[in-house]
Amino acid sequence: MASLALQTAEFSAPTQRKASIDREDIIAAALSLLGPHRSVSSLSLREVARAAGIAPNSFYRHFRDMDELAVALIERAGLSLREIIREARLRATTSPSIIRSSIEAFMELLEGDKKYLQILLAEGTVGSDAYKAAVEQVLTYFEQELQEDLIRLSTEANAPLHRPDLVSKAITRMVFAMGGNALYKPADERREIGAQMMVMVRFLMEGSETLYKLEGPG
Amino acid sequence: MASLALQTAEFSAPTQRKASIDREDIIAAALSLLGPHRSVSSLSLREVARAAGIAPNSFYRHFRDMDELAVALIERAGLSLREIIREARLRATTSPSIIRSSIEAFMELLEGDKKYLQILLAEGTVGSDAYKAAVEQVLTYFEQELQEDLIRLSTEANAPLHRPDLVSKAITRMVFAMGGNALYKPADERREIGAQMMVMVRFLMEGSETLYKLEGPG
DNA sequence: CACCTGTCTATACAACTGTATATATGTGTG
DNA sequence: CACACATATATACAGTTGTATAGACAGGTG
Numbered sequence: 019m020a021s022l023a024l025q026t027a028e029f030s031a032p033t034q035r036k037a038s039i040d041r042e043d044i045i046a047a048a049l050s051l052l053g054p055h056r057s058v059s060s061l062s063l064r065e066v067a068r069a070a071g072i073a074p075n076s077f078y079r080h081f082r083d084m085d086e087l088a089v090a091l092i093e094r095a096g097l098s099l100r101e102i103i104r105e106a107r108l109r110a111t112t113s114p115s116i117i118r119s120s121i122e123a124f125m126e127l128l129e130g131d132k133k134y135l136q137i138l139l140a141e142g143t144v145g146s147d148a149y150k151a152a153v154e155q156v157l158t159y160f161e162q163e164l165q166e167d168l169i170r171l172s173t174e175a176n177a178p179l180h181r182p183d184l185v186s187k188a189i190t191r192m193v194f195a196m197g198g199n200a201l202y203k204p205a206d207e208r209r210e211i212g213a214q215m216m217v218m219v220r221f222l223m224e225g226s227e228t229l230y231k232l233e234g235p236g
Numbered sequence: 237m238a239s240l241a242l243q244t245a246e247f248s249a250p251t252q253r254k255a256s257i258d259r260e261d262i263i264a265a266a267l268s269l270l271g272p273h274r275s276v277s278s279l280s281l282r283e284v285a286r287a288a289g290i291a292p293n294s295f296y297r298h299f300r301d302m303d304e305l306a307v308a309l310i311e312r313a314g315l316s317l318r319e320i321i322r323e324a325r326l327r328a329t330t331s332p333s334i335i336r337s338s339i340e341a342f343m344e345l346l347e348g349d350k351k352y353l354q355i356l357l358a359e360g361t362v363g364s365d366a367y368k369a370a371v372e373q374v375l376t377y378f379e380q381e382l383q384e385d386l387i388r389l390s391t392e393a394n395a396p397l398h399r400p401d402l403v404s405k406a407i408t409r410m411v412f413a414m415g416g417n418a419l420y421k422p423a424d425e426r427r428e429i430g431a432q433m434m435v436m437v438r439f440l441m442e443g444s445e446t447l448y449k450l451e452g453p454g
Numbered sequence: 455c456a457c458c459t460g461t462c463t464a465t466a467c468a469a470c471t472g473t474a475t476a477t478a479t480g481t482g483t484g
Numbered sequence: 485c486a487c488a489c490a491t492a493t494a495t496a497c498a499g500t501t502g503t504a505t506a507g508a509c510a511g512g513t514g
Contacts, residue, residue: 472498476494
């Protein structure tokens, strides 16, 4: 867990506080190294230490492993993404607009914090078990949150869904897959991909509604 | 060493064997190294050479790069997958059954030739540009082929589709994303994921048909 | 036969990796 | 002040990496 992440440095006299390197700084250094050709799992401990301006061995004071760093990065990325989507959800309350604004928020994030997204999108299937499990957990969280939204909104709209769990899973996996693909593409292509996502999500929603009429909730 | 495994050693003349190492052997060696924790992009040249039973430098006689090897692996995997799916398509000619049998074929492949699939599913977003482009090309091929099927079948069934290009893209990306996720999971989970895929594809098909009624072909 | 030519190997090198060990340096407590 | 302590560092080591260079051996051609 992010044990020391929130500790406020002010007012703390009891223990010694050094203005030295922080977990945060190491995470930032690792982020700075990411790019279209550099994945988290391709970073070396020494490389990160170098970017953070510390000796290789100092790394061990903050993380046991590169793997532990990777998991921390994933959790951070998940948190960041979660906040963005939550904002989008709060702004929109009707079924079509919540989808639109969520995807727009997602694509905006893709413009800006590419690094965070890359961690979740592009590397969920390589790396250690802990690594994969952390990504999976983030995705599952999104699925559950989306499912709640879907059920609430479809009930309000009187357009119930067949297997809303699978609708949310399909949307999540598809958006992440398409997003990972769009990550480092030129802006106009990204916009095109965003538009495609919208249609695909509509397919899923309409399909689920239709199947509800044919077969019930499932 | 394992390199000579397939050649019959009996009757061997005192002279060195004519049958020397092949691109094929190197590809096989690379495949043998893949696994849940070893991705293509994490293999080293020396490692592959070692597994192939050749000197590191001999590698260069067959590939310029590890990157070139990776592309060769991707193409081979694409070819293999393509054949499997083609068989499935030939066996089934009606709309629902072609989906079912294609996904079943896909999941069967996932039981067997995991290595091939991993190359396409799990690593399309990491690696060099050539690497990514090769994966993208394979995916695009599948999309196009699937789209032709969808148009033909939906016309026959008198159930035309809205944006069949996006239907096939959505199906392809989703199946690959879900497949990559299922790759090294236990058999019962994999079966469950296969069942989920079927429902998701039905969502997409039904949704596209519904949207056609509302908005036409798009 | 001698002579290329293509393929393999052996050796070598500089760069890099993760980490074990020992050392320096500043901080808080007795 | 002296001490212990947490933190940073420097040095070192054994292993790996990609690849440059040079030599060994075969087959085909003159």
